[in-house]
Amino acid sequence: MTLEIIGISVLWLFLFLYVIVASIDFGAGFFNAYSAFSDKQHILTGIIQRYLSPVWEVTNVFFVFFFVGIIGFFPQTAFYYGTTLLVPASIALILLAVRGSYYAFATYGAKINHRGYIYMYGLSGLLLPAALSPVLAISEGGFMRLEGGQPSLDYWALFTSPLMWSIVVLSIAAVLYISAVFLTWYAWKAGDEKATQLVRKYALIWAGPTIVTATGIIFELRGHNPEHYANLLDLWWMFALSFLLFLGTVFLIWKKRNYGLAFILLVGQFFTAFFAYGASHYPYLLYPHLTIYDSFTNESMAIALIIAFIAGLGLLLPSLYLLFRLFLFDKDYVKGKSDYHA
Amino acid sequence: MAFQSRILTLMTLSFHIIYATIGVGVPLMIMIAQWVGIRKNDEHYILLARRWARGFVITVAVGVVTGTAIGLQLSLLWPNFMQMAGNVIALPLFMEVFAFFFEAIFLGIYLYTWDRFEDQRKHFLLLIPVALGAAASSVFITIVNSFMNAPQGFDVLNGELVNVSPLLAMFSPAVPTKVAHVLSTAFMTSAFVLASIAAYRLMRGSNHIYHKKALFLTMKLGLVFSVATAIIGDFSGKYLAEYQPEKLAAAEWHFETESEAELVLFGVLDGEEPKYAIRIPYALSILAHGVPSGEVIGLNDFPEDEIPPLWIHYLFDTMVTLGMWLAFFSFVYVVGAWRGWPIVTRKWFRWLTVLSGPLAMLAIQAGWWFTEVGRQPWILRGYMKTSEGATTSGQVDLMIVMFAGLYVILGIGTVVVLSRMYKRNPVEKELAQRESVKGGEES
Ligand code: HDD
Numbered sequence: 001m002t003l004e005i006i007g008i009s010v011l012w013l014f015l016f017l018y019v020i021v022a023s024i025d026f027g028a029g030f031f032n033a034y035s036a037f038s039d040k041q042h043i044l045t046g047i048i049q050r051y052l053s054p055v056w057e058v059t060n061v062f063f064v065f066f067f068v069g070i071i072g073f074f075p076q077t078a079f080y081y082g083t084t085l086l087v088p089a090s091i092a093l094i095l096l097a098v099r100g101s102y103y104a105f106a107t108y109g110a111k112i113n114h115r116g117y118i119y120m121y122g123l124s125g126l127l128l129p130a131a132l133s134p135v136l137a138i139s140e141g142g143f144m145r146l147e148g149g150q151p152s153l154d155y156w157a158l159f160t161s162p163l164m165w166s167i168v169v170l171s172i173a174a175v176l177y178i179s180a181v182f183l184t185w186y187a188w189k190a191g192d193e194k195a196t197q198l199v200r201k202y203a204l205i206w207a208g209p210t211i212v213t214a215t216g217i218i219f220e221l222r223g224h225n226p227e228h229y230a231n232l233l234d235l236w237w238m239f240a241l242s243f244l245l246f247l248g249t250v251f252l253i254w255k256k257r258n259y260g261l262a263f264i265l266l267v268g269q270f271f272t273a274f275f276a277y278g279a280s281h282y283p284y285l286l287y288p289h290l291t292i293y294d295s296f297t298n299e300s301m302a303i304a305l306i307i308a309f310i311a312g313l314g315l316l317l318p319s320l321y322l323l324f325r326l327f328l329f330d331k332d333y334v335k336g337k338s339d340y341h342a
Numbered sequence: 343m344a345f346q347s348r349i350l351t352l353m354t355l356s357f358h359i360i361y362a363t364i365g366v367g368v369p370l371m372i373m374i375a376q377w378v379g380i381r382k383n384d385e386h387y388i389l390l391a392r393r394w395a396r397g398f399v400i401t402v403a404v405g406v407v408t409g410t411a412i413g414l415q416l417s418l419l420w421p422n423f424m425q426m427a428g429n430v431i432a433l434p435l436f437m438e439v440f441a442f443f444f445e446a447i448f449l450g451i452y453l454y455t456w457d458r459f460e461d462q463r464k465h466f467l468l469l470i471p472v473a474l475g476a477a478a479s480s481v482f483i484t485i486v487n488s489f490m491n492a493p494q495g496f497d498v499l500n501g502e503l504v505n506v507s508p509l510l511a512m513f514s515p516a517v518p519t520k521v522a523h524v525l526s527t528a529f530m531t532s533a534f535v536l537a538s539i540a541a542y543r544l545m546r547g548s549n550h551i552y553h554k555k556a557l558f559l560t561m562k563l564g565l566v567f568s569v570a571t572a573i574i575g576d577f578s579g580k581y582l583a584e585y586q587p588e589k590l591a592a593a594e595w596h597f598e599t600e601s602e603a604e605l606v607l608f609g610v611l612d613g614e615e616p617k618y619a620i621r622i623p624y625a626l627s628i629l630a631h632g633v634p635s636g637e638v639i640g641l642n643d644f645p646e647d648e649i650p651p652l653w654i655h656y657l658f659d660t661m662v663t664l665g666m667w668l669a670f671f672s673f674v675y676v677v678g679a680w681r682g683w684p685i686v687t688r689k690w691f692r693w694l695t696v697l698s699g700p701l702a703m704l705a706i707q708a709g710w711w712f713t714e715v716g717r718q719p720w721i722l723r724g725y726m727k728t729s730e731g732a733t734t735s736g737q738v739d740l741m742i743v744m745f746a747g748l749y750v751i752l753g754i755g756t757v758v759v760l761s762r763m764y765k766r767n768p769v770e771k772e773l774a775q776r777e778s779v780k781g782g783e784e785s
């Protein structure tokens with residue numbers, strides 16, 4: 001394995017983790033707002049507060065890890081993506097601020113439960129994937145121009161691209177699907193029958209759109225980026241595996257069986273698809289301008305970063321284990337029997 | 343777009359530093375209060391720690407939001423700089439992320455496990471990683487900033503970066519003084535901010551011993567850290583004299599290289615002559631070299647276009663004056679409270695105490711503006727000018743408006759939510775509820 005591959009694998013893995021934990025967070029906020037809207041409010045609020053409030057900052061760090069790490073391993077991305085993403089990334093930051101401030105002001109603080117705030121928080125959960133996912137479309141090439149050596153984004157081409165819109169729709173559907181499957185399990189663990197039924201229904205509703213748009217994107221790519229499309233087809237078996245895992249999740253949820261396993265299968269489904277997509281993108285970070293090889297940092301920095309990563313992981317894994325043991329696997333806490341908030 | 347990028351960077355960092363300072367300093371204060379509470383078996387200190395922790399959650403959350411903003415904005419607004427910096431100084435930035443992880447995880451655990459353990463001390467232990475993580479994140483980011491001021495650990499050969507040594511880059515000569523000064527000012531400012539709150543409650547009619555204990559504790563800590571700050575600040579001056587003499591000279595309106603240089607406080611500049619200023623003989627030479635005979639390099643020794651703006655003089659003076667004042671004031675308070683001088687309970691004195699938190703925060707702002715503006719025209723001193731580092735995107739103006747709106751809302755939100763939270767649950771009520779008012783010994 002070359003240093004470049006190690007670097008991109010680490011980043012891709014953390015991005016994957018962010019996608020999963022952030023989807024749970026974003027989707028839960030949306031469901032919460034939706035139930036407030038349809039007057040079923042209190043069904044989900046308790047669950048959301050118990051799981052999301054202690055962990056949302058950790059979720060956020062996964063995002064920070066990705067954008068700091070990519071500058072470290074692939075500094076040239078700062079030049080290309082930094083220049084072009086000013087507007088979409090700033091919008092994403094504002095939306096993240098809406099979410100962070102909701103936790104700060106509404107769940108920890110004075111419990112401002114103004115409806116407008118709940119709706120904004122919920123809506124930000126849908127808008128965030130929509131603001132972040134176009135980066136994937138941009139990385140396929142064709143949306144960035146170099147003018148006098150300076151990159152700039154071709155907004156018109158981007159906004160009229162079916163590829164971009166399918167990616168946006170997929171990201172939203174996937175967020176809701178991932179979140180619903182997780183919450184089904186969590187609500188079931190909490191012994192909350194009503195909430196379980198509600199989120200189980202959401203999981204089944206969003207399974208369809210997720211798989212349809214995911215397949216759709218593969219066909220969009222045929223026209224947009226034939227090279228990438230060919231690479232994708234070479235990895236067909238990974239996508240097939242992913243599809244089987246998907247069927248497994250839906251089956252279990254539908255049969256109301258073994259929700260924990262259902263969630264694990266879902267993680268497997270996204271893991272295989274995410275890595276198959278990533279591998280087929282290789283070696284490009286941005287078609288056709290930037291590959292992981294020509295944007296890579298110098299060797300001494302790469303080695304230093306990898307050593308820091310291993311040391312950091314040694315610190316991180318036990319801490320994460322402790323966190324999850326207390327808030328995810330502790331029966332009394334999950335059931336809301338014990339409340340020890342400061 | 344350099345100008346707009348500077349404005350937005352300035353805005354985000356100035357806002358973030360308020361929360362970051364609290365984020366670094368307050369965990370230590372909570373730790374000390376909880377420790378004193380456990381040691382003295384005094385319910386008041388434990389409750390103090392608990393109530394501070396509740397407020398702290400809110401400031402942390404806003405700190406995370408604004409920190410994420412500045413982290414991403416560095417790449418969005420300064421892509422050319424970050425491309426270069428990524429090659430040389432990415433290591434501490436990357437390590438900072440692990441510090442964030444560490445802090446965020448244990449903060450979540452700490453907050454949601456009050457009274458969950460039989461043994462209070464176990465809960466106390468959870469706070470150590472929070473305080474360490476917060477301090478470590480400020481150390482790492484300050485290391486990055488030190489590198490911008492005193493870059494090293496690489497060579498430039500035909501426009502290419504070669505011989506990069508990440509460790510050498512991390513430990514630039516600016517690191518020792520800068521890191522120490524940033525940490526001690528964070529502790530000092532947090533102590534004064536908490537003292538302000540206690541003093542304010544005492545002003546507003548609550549005469550509870552709880553607030554008196556809080557005030558005495560925080561003022562003592564404020565005194566310790568403000569003395570440390572002044573001492574380390576003196577070393578920072580010596581660092582500047584050696585490695586960034588143009589910054590020190592601009593801060594002091596010092597034009598001719600000379601020994602036995604005098605320190606100029608405030609005043610206005612008329613040509614090269616400061617007017618209406620307070621002049622302290624030899625003080626600049628002492629600040630720069632420790633002896634009155636030390637020779638201080640003047641601005642006339644530098645090329646015209648490499649001199650920082652001269653108005654940083656006021657920033658430096660503001661910082662130093664406030665630092666001296668706060669050290670003096672907390673000294674008077676601590677001695678007064680200990681010896682029972684009546685003046686410390688006078689109304690005007692209480693008002694001054696209320697002011698100390700905001701003044702310390704002002705000193706932090708003045709200090710950062712001083713270092714950052716004082717680095718101009720460089721973004722990476724000696725290697726890259728600020729204008730070369732900036733983005734070429736034309737939409738920064740719009741982003742300035744957007745983020746300004748965001749920060750106004752977050753700022754107002756913090757104040758409103760914090761004051762509402764404490765008003766709804768005043769300490770008297772909480773103490774009565776706990777029904778275990780043991781009191782502890784008087785302070
Ligand atoms: C509560 C805030 C506070 C207070 C009371 C002081 N400072 Fe300070 N100072 C800072 C907050 C600060 C800071 C915000 O933390 C800075 C900005 C960048 C840095 O490294 O620390 C800083 C920078 C800074 C620098 C520039 C270092 C550099 O550019 O590398 C010098 C020379 C001093 N300080 C000196 C002093 C002296 C002699 C003080 C006398 C009491 C003093 N400071 C009080």
Ligand code: HEM
Nearest residue numbers: 060061361362365366402405406409410412413442476480
């Ligand atoms: C020296 C000045 C700074 C200090 C002391 C500082 C400290 C902190 C602290 C303690 C936090 C955690 C939140 C909190 O506890 O309030 C934080 C958050 C953050 N800071 Fe700063 N910071 C400083 C400047 C910067 C700068 C210049 C950057 C940009 C590179 C930055 C990036 C971040 C990021 C990305 C977060 C969010 C981390 C998360 O998601 O948990 N900080 N900062």
Ligand code: HEM
Nearest residue numbers: 348351352355356359483486487710711714715720721728
């Ligand atoms: C948190 C406390 C900080 C504050 C309040 C602050 C303040 C400022 C100000 C006022 C400027 C504008 C200077 C000018 O345009 O004249 C600036 C620029 C800048 N700062 Fe800082 N700064 C802080 C910490 C940092 C740190 C720790 C870093 C390192 C990562 C950093 C990186 C930058 C960059 C890249 C610029 C733009 C380039 C320049 O103007 O030279 N800042 N900051």
